[in-house]
Amino acid sequence: MPADLRHQAAKRPANLSIDASLLREARTLEINISRAAEEGIAKAVADAKSERWRAENRQALQSSNAFVEANGLPLERYRQF
Incomplete structure (x- = not known):
């Protein structure tokens, strides 16, 4: 979900356990703890989804790469670069 929609x-509420010195430093720097946690969790979710997709599609990607290695790019003759 895009960040602008996520904030809407x-x-x-959620209870989080955060390193005390990190929390103190964040407050000193006037960092919005809730927003920072939400952004961190959103990144972790996106990373996990990406890794899951790569794992689920690993065989297809390997097969495609093997085809290109053996036969070259299918439309290579039309490349202009």
Whole structure:
């Protein structure tokens, strides 16, 4: 979900355990803890989805790469670069 829509979505409270010195430093720097946590979680979710997709499609990607190695790019003769 894009960041601008994520901030409009319904919010739910959550209890988090955060390193005390990190939390103190973030507050000193006036960092919005909730927003920073949400952005960090959103990145972790995106990374996990990406890794899951790569794992689920690993065989197809390997097969495609093997084809290109053996036969070259299918439309290579039309490349202009």
